[in-house]
Amino acid sequence: MRASTLFMLVVFLCTGCALNAYNNIKLSKVKTNENIKATHVVENRKGSNENALVILALSGGGSRAAYFSSLVMLSLDKLDLLKEVDVISSVSGGSLPAAYYAISKDPINSTAGDRVWEEETVKSVMSKNYTLRWFGNWFWPTNIAKYWFTAYNRSDIMAQTFADNLFDNKISGVDFKFNDINPDRPDIILNATNGTTGEFSNLFTFTREDFNRINSDLGEYDISMAVMASACFPSVFNYINLRNFSEKEKYIHVFDGGNSDNLGLLSVFWVLDNAKEKYSKIILILVDSFIESGGVSDVVPDGRQLFDYVIDSNFMDSLDSLLSRNRESLVEDMINYFNYLHTNVKNKVIFYHIKFNNVKEFEKNPDSDEKLYQKVNSIKTDFKISNADQLSLEKVTELFIKNENICLQKIKNILSDDKTADSSDIYCTWPSLSEDKKHIDHASGKKK
Numbered sequence: 001m002r003a004s005t006l007f008m009l010v011v012f013l014c015t016g017c018a019l020n021a022y023n024n025i026k027l028s029k030v031k032t033n034e035n036i037k038a039t040h041v042v043e044n045r046k047g048s049n050e051n052a053l054v055i056l057a058l059s060g061g062g063s064r065a066a067y068f069s070s071l072v073m074l075s076l077d078k079l080d081l082l083k084e085v086d087v088i089s090s091v092s093g094g095s096l097p098a099a100y101y102a103i104s105k106d107p108i109n110s111t112a113g114d115r116v117w118e119e120e121t122v123k124s125v126m127s128k129n130y131t132l133r134w135f136g137n138w139f140w141p142t143n144i145a146k147y148w149f150t151a152y153n154r155s156d157i158m159a160q161t162f163a164d165n166l167f168d169n170k171i172s173g174v175d176f177k178f179n180d181i182n183p184d185r186p187d188i189i190l191n192a193t194n195g196t197t198g199e200f201s202n203l204f205t206f207t208r209e210d211f212n213r214i215n216s217d218l219g220e221y222d223i224s225m226a227v228m229a230s231a232c233f234p235s236v237f238n239y240i241n242l243r244n245f246s247e248k249e250k251y252i253h254v255f256d257g258g259n260s261d262n263l264g265l266l267s268v269f270w271v272l273d274n275a276k277e278k279y280s281k282i283i284l285i286l287v288d289s290f291i292e293s294g295g296v297s298d299v300v301p302d303g304r305q306l307f308d309y310v311i312d313s314n315f316m317d318s319l320d321s322l323l324s325r326n327r328e329s330l331v332e333d334m335i336n337y338f339n340y341l342h343t344n345v346k347n348k349v350i351f352y353h354i355k356f357n358n359v360k361e362f363e364k365n366p367d368s369d370e371k372l373y374q375k376v377n378s379i380k381t382d383f384k385i386s387n388a389d390q391l392s393l394e395k396v397t398e399l400f401i402k403n404e405n406i407c408l409q410k411i412k413n414i415l416s417d418d419k420t421a422d423s424s425d426i427y428c429t430w431p432s433l434s435e436d437k438k439h440i441d442h443a444s445g446k447k448k
Contacts, residue, residue, distance in 0.1 A: 021151035023225060024216045026245040033208040033218045037102070037181045038188050040209055040270040042087040045186050049415050052281035054084045055268055056186070058094025060231070060258040061289035063130070063385040064376075065093030068393045069287045070126045072354060073097055074119050075401035076285075079408065084283075084415060087271055089189040089264035091257040093381075094287065095230040097126060099223050100166050102188045103176045109184075113171035125166055127390050130383035134161045153238040155228050158383075163224035178206070178226075179219035189267045191257035192229040195239055203266050204254045206230075214252060215245040230257045231383075263288060265330045269337065276341055281348045281414050284334070288355040290327060291377045338426045348414050352407040352428045354400055361431040362399050372396065405430050 027033065044050050058069040069090075076082040090098035104117040137143055137157050146152035163175045181188070194204040204210055206226035211218035229240035232255040244250040260266065263286060272282065334351060341347040359373040375392040379385065401408070407428035 057264040060092030065289035066096040070097035071397040159228035192254040
């Protein structure tokens, strides 16, 4: 009896706020969320072009998206374009580099314990096997106790795994909160899907706007929990729960942002609605880590594989088909919106879409790696990535982000107020494929 009582006492002391299903706190009467750098009402970043709004959207896709997005960001940094970005909207895997960049410091400004934004470190933290670390963290005695005797769940364990490797002070171990975002970094918008009755499938963002709506203190909320909410893939992870302090005994339940928008573009629409009259130049760079779903081969008579004898994996194919259709629709809607900005508001605009499909154009070169597209298109969506897959993504980034890139040239021309720059190209991909033509013609107003 004494042993069991002692065990429960240890559980109680170790769990802390895990006894609650939520870990956000009420906004006090003397505080506001006004200065937190997570908002849809974006102002220019210090040092960026004051007449231009530059938006970076990072798609979902597990470690594939995390690693590819971070590589693109590092390359844009070398071209002096990352410093022009005013806001980053991210989903799922893309939220790892977005949040890491937000809380990091450049090496020259860093002190002991800081998370640093430099190539070797960024590649290291984005390529870690978080699935294995997550699994290992299940077996810490305190986690075992919390998992079975409190509201602490699988998502909480992964959030702490992210915090320990990405989002805490390396010396003190204190987890970073939204208050700790580097003031010299862009605003961030971490996107999740609302799974609450009455708001089901709506977007929920870890921003001042949505936290004001639930009367909660965003500044005191852990960055790692917000990233985890954006990446809570259904069936693998549990909901992230938030208390809605605006109403008595009400709660918000959120999960993977990819289910409502796997590109981070819905939040971009809100940013543009608030900013279109304030800026003469608007630039959107979308890092799209989407891969084509394979489905079932047309030469296979039986679609079942070994695991399908237990649980049929066709539910994943059904989800992929819905995400694919939603993705195409969002890209078309954004092109329409940029057309409106260019034609009616008279903004100088460009929407640069970085996607794996354009690797196919490079493969026409006899000296190229003919299987590179096949390699990147076979990288699975989970939180681990092999050395070979890292190398493939690095090759893709080297091909895309270079001075010869016409889309990047056009972005630089807009930022530099080049009067000779062609402002008619609203939607840009590089190198352009025949399949991009429908989007480009659509953006220019030509009939398909």
